[in-house]
Amino acid sequence: MERIIEEIREDLDRRLAVAAERLADRGPAEDPACAAYAALLGRAPLRERIGDIFRQAVEAVVRGARGLPPDLADARAEGALRAGQGLPLTSLLGIYRLCGRVLWQALTEAVAAHDRAALPGLLPGAPALWEAVDRLADAAAESYRRAESAHGARERELTAALLDALLDGSGPPEEAARSAERLGLPERGRFAVVALGPGGTTGTGTAPGAGPGSGAPPRLLWRIRATGEVCLVDLGHHALESVRDLLAPLGVRAGVSPVVTAPVELAGAHRLAVLALRTAVAEGPRTALLDERLAAALVAADPELASRLRRVVLGPVLALPPEDRRVLLNTLGTWLTCQGSTTYAAQRLYCHRNTVSNRLRRLEQLTGRSLSDPAHVVELALAHTAVVQRPATAAPPPPSSPSPPAAAPPARTPAGTARRLPRPRE
Incomplete structure (x- = not known):
């Protein structure tokens, strides 16, 4: 192959120059790779690029015949350059394949013009050319992928x-506006922030799927952060x-902020999403929308106050043996979920209504709070939320403030008559 090329080199170079001109003129209309190159470079640079590939391929064949490796530096530079310019990899590889076909055609024509009898001797060299x-195309593609x-x-x-910059809000408002613009977010819109708990991950770092309704999701x-993943949601409509x-589909605990309308409000939305996440307890909804869990968020917002709320309101209950403690707390939580109905609570707990009433009576006696007093119910509900958010694993120490009496006196009705049981809704 080397000897044949040397004999026809002048004619081959002339034919390849003509082929480069023809490909630069007609190739963009006939070949997608040429079209992509022409759109990026223009006609004259495309002609030069095709000529360079012809030259590199011929030199690689000659070097191979001499037992030398091909010079791949130009191909590697081409791959990195086109990756930075956004040329598709398929177009980069396509131009090498196209040049290979045209080069073989020009080589056979030059050999036939020089000595037709030498054509059979050209065939064994075809594998070396391809x-x-x-190898030139592979070097360009490898460099392209690295650059990409x-x-x-x-x-x-x-x-x-x-x-x-948006989620931390550490900079001035104009910095938030610039960051949003560079991320392609509208100046005014509908945004929310999602916080996933530690260990929670989307697995891909991209949108997990399309949302409901028509149009784009x-x-x-x-x-991704050390404490978990955070997601900025551009809700649109x-x-x-x-x-x-x-x-x-992710199956992870998440907290969702309320909707905000400007990028500068996203830092506050991020804080609220983290707060909502702290209300997403294991036995509750996996995804907690802050506006649906405001009472729980109040408790989660101040861990020190929540700890005191647990001790002061439910301290005597938390001091019980584990099974007694679990039964009373579970009964209180179910009764609250059932909106104060002992009948519905009994159905959920698979026990008699009187059993629920007896447990609630004992809870009243231990805490000194009446379930017929709305203020006391609010305290018990918030304290129960504090326990659920941070379950007690051991009996807590006595509260520093005076403890409520072990057995509260019977609650009094406005008429002055005593009754021993609360009157929840049936």
């Missing part, structure tokens, strides 16, 4: 930095409740 073209990967990493780092921008459907 190997040379393939590095570019993608930089883009991810930039996106993470922009999200941090909400846009999700994920940020979708309802906030659609976020629950988006997160359902």
Whole structure:
């Protein structure tokens, strides 16, 4: 192959120059790879690029015949350059394949013009030519992928930095506006923030699926942190409740902020999402929307006050043996869920209504609070929420303030007649 090429080199170079001109003129209309290159470079640079590939392939064949490796530096530079310019990889590889076909055609024509009898001797060299073209294309593709990967990493780092600026709110309002613009977020819109608990992950860092309703789903921008993942949701016209459907397939605990309308409000929404996450207890909804759990959020917002609430209101109950404690707390929680109905609570607990009433009476006696007093019910409900958010694993120490009496006096009705049991709804 080397000897044949050397004999026809001048004629071959002339034919390849003509072929490069023809491909630059007609190729964009006939070949997708040429069309993509022409749109990116223009006609003259495309002609030069095709000529360079011809030259590199011929030199690679000659070097191979001499036992030398091909020079791949130009192919690697081409791959990195086109990756940065956004040329599709298929177009990059396509131009090498096209040049390989045209080069073989020009080579056979030059050999036939020089000595037709030498054509059979050209055939054994065909694999060497295609190997040379393939190695050039592989080197360009490898460099392209490395450059694309590095570019993608930089883009991810930039996106993470922009999200941090929005979610942390450490900069001035104009910085939030600039970050939102670079992320492609509207100046005014409907946004929410989702916080996933530690160990929770989307697995891909991208949108887990399409939301309900017609049109495009909400846009999700994920940020992975040591404490868990955070997601900025560009809701568009979708309802906030659609976020629950988006997160359902992930099977993780999540807190969702209320809707905000400007990027500068996203830092506050992030804090509320984290607070909502703290209300998403194991036995409750996996996705907690803050506006649906405001009372629980009040408890979660101040851990020190929540701890005191547990001790002062439910301290005597928490001091009971574990099984007694579990029964009374479970009964109270079920009664609250059933809106104060002992009948419905008994059905859920699979016991008699009188059993529920007896347990509630004992709870009143231990806590000194009456379930017929709305203020006392609020205290018990909040204290129960504090226990659920942070279950007691051992009997707590006595509260520092005076404890309520072990057995509270019977509650008095406005008429002055005593009754021993609360009168919850039936």
